[in-house]
Amino acid sequence: MPVKRWLLIAxxxxxxxxxxxxxxxxxxxxxxNNDIELMKISxxxxxxxxxxxxxxxxxxxxxxxxxxxxxxxxxxxxxxxEVKHNERFNLANIKKxxxxxxxxQFPHITVEFSTDKKxxxxxxxxxxxxxxxxxxxxxxxxxxxxxxxxxSKEQT
Amino acid sequence: xxxKKKKNLPPDAxxxxxFHDKREVKRPILKNCIKAFLVGGFICFIGQLITTFYIYFFxxxxxxxxxxxxxxxIFITMLLTGFGVYDRIGQFAGAGTAVPVTGFGNAVISSAxxxxxxxxxxxxxxxxxxxxxxxxxxxxxxxxxxxxxxxILIQWGGL
Numbered sequence: 001m002p003v004k005r006w007l008l009i010a011x012x013x014x015x016x017x018x019x020x021x022x023x024x025x026x027x028x029x030x031x032x033n034n035d036i037e038l039m040k041i042s043x044x045x046x047x048x049x050x051x052x053x054x055x056x057x058x059x060x061x062x063x064x065x066x067x068x069x070x071x072x073x074x075x076x077x078x079x080x081x082e083v084k085h086n087e088r089f090n091l092a093n094i095k096k097x098x099x100x101x102x103x104x105q106f107p108h109i110t111v112e113f114s115t116d117k118k119x120x121x122x123x124x125x126x127x128x129x130x131x132x133x134x135x136x137x138x139x140x141x142x143x144x145x146x147x148x149x150x151x152s153k154e155q156t
Numbered sequence: 157x158x159x160k161k162k163k164n165l166p167p168d169a170x171x172x173x174x175f176h177d178k179r180e181v182k183r184p185i186l187k188n189c190i191k192a193f194l195v196g197g198f199i200c201f202i203g204q205l206i207t208t209f210y211i212y213f214f215x216x217x218x219x220x221x222x223x224x225x226x227x228x229x230i231f232i233t234m235l236l237t238g239f240g241v242y243d244r245i246g247q248f249a250g251a252g253t254a255v256p257v258t259g260f261g262n263a264v265i266s267s268a269x270x271x272x273x274x275x276x277x278x279x280x281x282x283x284x285x286x287x288x289x290x291x292x293x294x295x296x297x298x299x300x301x302x303x304x305x306x307x308i309l310i311q312w313g314g315l
Contacts, residue, residue: 116217116218116219117208117211117217117218118211118215118216118217118218118221119217121211121212151215151217152217154217154219154220155219155220156220156223
């Protein structure tokens with residue numbers, strides 16, 4: 001049956017094309033993406049958040065990113081991004097690429113990267129709390145961040 | 157193959173077969189597919205709503221919200237099956253209600269209800285998974301095969 005053979009060949013091509021893992025799925029756009037939803041913690045804040053601010057800023061070069069949240073302590077940073085909906089097919093590769101990029105940009109701290117909606121929501125809440133409370137204690141931040149990092153790593 | 161079978165039949169039966177084939181009501185495959193697609197999609201939409209609900213209001217991530225979502229959907233199916241609503245939906249939508257996890261729940265629950273009169277051990281206990289058992293067996297088996305293929309591909313192909 002030639003029709004069946006063609007179907008088989010077509011499905012094999014589809015499978016092979018689907019298996020194509022291209023590492024750099026996001027290309028930097030020409031102009032900075034200003035629609036991205038991000039909030040910078042002010043520089044005068046007692047907690048040093050300039051690493052997170054830089055990290056969030058560096059997401060502006062991708063048109064596909066719609067929101068970027070990040071919070072850091074001296075030793076680690078948790079970052080979460082949201083991408084456009086049709087880009088979610090490539091979510092695993094996008095995560096890999098951006099995580100690598102962030103690790104290269106900030107080699108002296110551990111970078112935890114997530115694309116999970118829950119982490120975005122929680123980081124958003126944390127950012128707002130930090131912004132509101134000038135005297136947000138570093139100890140509390142450390143504790144919150146550890147909690148979120150372990151949440152982002154939960155599998156079941 | 158159908159023709160071969162036909163030749164072995166007596167002439168009367170052959171005649172009847174052609175008569176029957178002509179008058180038989182054709183299955184509306186496309187219509188059924190569309191119905192199944194829409195209803196199945198709607199069930200998945202409800203599932204997505206439940207997932208989003210768990211992510212926003214409870215301490216679940218996208219990864220972990222799957223299990224409570226499945227539990228909730230099966231609970232809803234249990235109620236619908238018990239009240240006899242799911243059968244109606246199933247009759248209308250066919251595979252649209254059978255393929256999502258609610259179909260699996262329905263298969264377990266309806267047989268549990270059916271065999272209740274035969275007692276809890278030999279009735280419910282032994283018949284509950286009569287329909288769902290094969291799903292588990294072949295689900296586990298095909299997962300094993302896929303895992304084997306994936307392992308081999310990763311080890312040799314470096315995917």
